[in-house]
Amino acid sequence: MNWRKLFKPSSRYSVSTLVAVGVVIGVVGYFAMQQTLHATSTDEFCMTCHSNHSLKDEVLASAHGNNRAGVVVQCQQCHIAQEPFNYLVKKIVVSKDIWGYLTIDGFNTQEWLEANRKEQADLALAYLKRIDSSTCQNCHNQVTQEAPEAMKTMAARMHAANYKKEPDQRRTCVDCHKGVAHPYPKG
Ligand code: HEC
Ligand code: HEC
Ligand code: HEC
Ligand code: HEC
Known part of the structure; x- marks a missing residue:
């Protein structure tokens, strides 16, 4: 050569x-x-680090794991934007969690989760706000369109009023809906 x-x-x-x-x-x-x-985006993957946290049980007890449709929504379907670019960005952020996993004292314990629930919930919410709750919208697309018959009048009215506003004035799903899969801490 x-x-x-x-x-x-x-x-x-x-x-x-x-x-x-x-x-x-x-x-x-x-x-x-x-x-x-x-x-790497199955629930099992997420639970390798969160194995002692009640997160999966919480999903199973919520409308997102216990519903008439028999659907169990996966962690990543809510937490990771499905658009390739956002997906990659979030994955890189998650890879930082390896550092956290190794360095945060007592991370994988239920006590740690309860003690830090509010802070962690707000981090998760901040991400969802940044992506305009796009993960929620992937499944609940009817919310931004004409409401189906089955939707409660009050819900249909709230959604319609919100989507009549200018895009920058609108609220995103998680501004109004907190605790859809895990108990959102009060206060
Ligand atoms: C390598 C270990 C590890 C894996 C795998 C992992 N996590 Fe985490 N996760 C952590 C650590 C550590 C924290 C705390 C981060 C901090 O506050 O510094 C965390 C925090 C979180 C938070 C709250 C904070 C935030 O930034 O939103 C969410 C939501 C979350 N993880 C979801 C997931 C999902 C969904 C998966 C699967 C796609 C997953 N995790 C996989 C270690 C991991
Ligand atoms: C993979 C699909 C999927 C994703 C992603 C998803 N949902 Fe849902 N959602 C469902 C299903 C299925 C139900 C149960 C419907 C039923 O009981 O008929 C539901 C029910 C709900 C309900 C009514 C029950 C309740 O808890 O009050 C709300 C509100 C809701 N979802 C909001 C959200 C928000 C906010 C997000 C994003 C953080 C989200 N959903 C992400 C599929 C999904
Ligand atoms: C301005 C506040 C607001 C925003 C923004 C909002 N919702 Fe709602 N939503 C409500 C209210 C109020 C209800 C009725 C009470 C309830 O069920 O929680 C409702 C009900 C629902 C329901 C149950 C509807 C049914 O069948 O009765 C779903 C699913 C839902 N919202 C999903 C979403 C999704 C997804 C988004 C983002 C695209 C969203 N919402 C944005 C206020 C809002
Ligand atoms: C239906 C959507 C949905 C599913 C499914 C879901 N999450 Fe969440 N998760 C959220 C939202 C929204 C928050 C922000 C706080 C809140 O509103 O409760 C959150 C918060 C969190 C937090 C921060 C602590 C807390 O309790 O608020 C962690 C960690 C987390 N999720 C991990 C997971 C893991 C792991 C799975 C899978 C076993 C999962 N999530 C499944 C929507 C979801």
Whole structure:
């Protein structure tokens, strides 16, 4: 192998061919990474670090785990924006949790969760506000459209009034709906 040749501009392939190959590799790499990220997004993955927290039981006891439709909503369906870019950003933030997991004294205990519930809840809410509760809207898209017959009049009226406002005046789902999966601490 002649190393010098490797770094010389290719005479055999045109620049555009090399660029095209680069793009293909980039796209394939991107999707491969998406696959890996999705594999790390099961409830089991979340519970590896949160295993001593009552979070999963709370979901199962809520309307999001115990409903007529028989649907159990997964952690990431609420907590991680599904749009690829936001997904990646959140994943990088979650990877910081590895540091927290290793350094926060007593993190994976129910006592820690109860003592820090309010602060943690507000961090989770701040993220959902940043993404305009897009995860909620993925499932509850009828809220922003015409309300279905089955929806309570009061709910339909609140939602309609909110969506009549200018986008920057609107409230987002979690401004009005707290504690939909875990008990939101009072005070
Ligand atoms: C590597 C361990 C680890 C894994 C895996 C993990 N977490 Fe966490 N999580 C933590 C730690 C540590 C904290 C506390 C972070 C802090 O306050 O510094 C935390 C906090 C949170 C919070 C509240 C704070 C915030 O920023 O929103 C939510 C919500 C959360 N995790 C959800 C999840 C979900 C959903 C998954 C699965 C996709 C998950 N976690 C996987 C370690 C982990
Ligand atoms: C994967 C789909 C899915 C996601 C994501 C989701 N929901 Fe739901 N939601 C449901 C289902 C299913 C029910 C139960 C409906 C029933 O009982 O008929 C429900 C019920 C509700 C209810 C009525 C019951 C109650 O607890 O008062 C509210 C309010 C609600 N969701 C808000 C939210 C908010 C806010 C978010 C985002 C943080 C969210 N949902 C995310 C599927 C989802
Ligand atoms: C301005 C406050 C407000 C906002 C913003 C809001 N809601 Fe509601 N929502 C309500 C009220 C009030 C009710 C009726 C009381 C209740 O069920 O909690 C309701 C009820 C609901 C219900 C139950 C409806 C039924 O079938 O009876 C769901 C599901 C729901 N909201 C989802 C959402 C989602 C998703 C968003 C964001 C796209 C959202 N809401 C934004 C105030 C709001
Ligand atoms: C239906 C949507 C939904 C599901 C499903 C859900 N969460 Fe949450 N989670 C929230 C919201 C919204 C908050 C912000 C606080 C609040 O409103 O209760 C939150 C808060 C949290 C917090 C901060 C502490 C707290 O109790 O507020 C942690 C940690 C967390 N979730 C982890 C998880 C894990 C792990 C799972 C899966 C077992 C899960 N969540 C499933 C919506 C959800």
